[in-house]
Amino acid sequence: MSAGLLQVSSLSVEYRTRRRVRALRDVDLDLQEGCSLGIVGESGCGKSTLARAILGLVQPSAGEIRWRGWPVDTRDRRRMRELRRELQVVFQDPFGSLDPRMTAGASVAEALEALEGTSDRSVVRDRVAATFNEVGVDPGLAARYPHELSGGQCQRVAIARATVVRPRLLICDEAVSALDVSVQAQIVNLLHDLSERHRMALLFISHNLAVVRHLCDDVAVLYLGRVVERAPRDELFAVPRHPYTRALLAAVPDPDPARAQQSAVVVRGEEGSPALQSDPPGCAFHPRCPLAVARCVEQRPALETVVGGHVVACHRWCEATTSGG
Numbered sequence: 118m119s120a121g122l123l124q125v126s127s128l129s130v131e132y133r134t135r136r137r138v139r140a141l142r143d144v145d146l147d148l149q150e151g152c153s154l155g156i157v158g159e160s161g162c163g164k165s166t167l168a169r170a171i172l173g174l175v176q177p178s179a180g181e182i183r184w185r186g187w188p189v190d191t192r193d194r195r196r197m198r199e200l201r202r203e204l205q206v207v208f209q210d211p212f213g214s215l216d217p218r219m220t221a222g223a224s225v226a227e228a229l230e231a232l233e234g235t236s237d238r239s240v241v242r243d244r245v246a247a248t249f250n251e252v253g254v255d256p257g258l259a260a261r262y263p264h265e266l267s268g269g270q271c272q273r274v275a276i277a278r279a280t281v282v283r284p285r286l287l288i289c290d291e292a293v294s295a296l297d298v299s300v301q302a303q304i305v306n307l308l309h310d311l312s313e314r315h316r317m318a319l320l321f322i323s324h325n326l327a328v329v330r331h332l333c334d335d336v337a338v339l340y341l342g343r344v345v346e347r348a349p350r351d352e353l354f355a356v357p358r359h360p361y362t363r364a365l366l367a368a369v370p371d372p373d374p375a376r377a378q379q380s381a382v383v384v385r386g387e388e389g390s391p392a393l394q395s396d397p398p399g400c401a402f403h404p405r406c407p408l409a410v411a412r413c414v415e416q417r418p419a420l421e422t423v424v425g426g427h428v429v430a431c432h433r434w435c436e437a438t439t440s441g442g
Contacts, residue, residue, distance in 0.1 A: 125171070129144070143180070150316060151318055165290055202284065228281055272300075276308070287311075288320045289322060336348060343430070344420065360437045
């Protein structure tokens with residue numbers, strides 16, 4: 118097995134404003150070199166907070182993040198500088214993530230100079246041009262500003278800026294959701310090719326389950342800040358064990374009405390809120406779960422291994438699997 122890149126252990130994050138918002142709770146994840154992990158769940162489940170915590174942009178309230186065995190400590194400036202070079206991010210908004218006052222080429226060159234210390238102008242120019250070619254952007258567009266580019270071109274430039282220093286891990290936070298469907302497919306294929314070519318790991322956060330299924334090796338499902346299920350991609354999509362995962366998959370439109378009706382899962386009510394003063398007992402999904410019983414209200418389920426690398430936090434995962442939801 119390849120060396121582990123990222124380990125997240127018992128990670129919790131709280132935001133304190135007028136209310137106490139518990140965005141992540143006891144999250145455990147790991148990611149191997151060259152592998153891709155999809156993070157899925159409803160809005161507000163903690164996906165973006167997880168990305169920000171890994172990047173060192175928010176401070177965990179509990180738990181630990183390790184990068185190549187070393188704890189991520191935002192107070193250690195030298196270590197964080199190394200982390201910035203090895204771990205990069207692509208955000209959702211292709212226009213908002215680029216400085217409107219800088220040309221596309223200058224944005225990529227700035228990342229190269231800041232993270233690698235490269236100052237030779239000819240070297241920078243050649244590296245920027247080579248990276249533009251790699252992400253499918255004509256180097257002749259390097260002199261253009263973001264408003265002169267399409268959304269797809271801007272996102273390719275953002276990917277070029279993130280990958281020009283050859284990071285070991287690229288975090289994609291809804292990186293294709295703001296793009297047209299045809300462009301989404303191109304960007305997803307580009308990310309896959311870059312990952313394969315450079316042995317670059319991917320942490321891919323998305324609402325789009327079809328994209329996650331195409332791109333990711335493993336998938337983790339978050340609900341109200343907790344991992345409720347994680348499995349290899351094919352296993353999770355073929356046999357989802359948690360009722361929430363089954364509801365997410367059933368919500369994906371199916372062109373076959375009979376098959377769509379057969380796989381339908383009825384979920385009660387609206388999504389819960391992470392703004393809680395305390396951590397109540399029981400499963401957080403029980404108010405919406407069609408299979409909930411008294412035990413689900415009283416006792417929080419722990420993650421347990423079902424088969425192979427498939428883990429689930431549900432007292433009634435057997436019933437969920439056999440009943441079809």
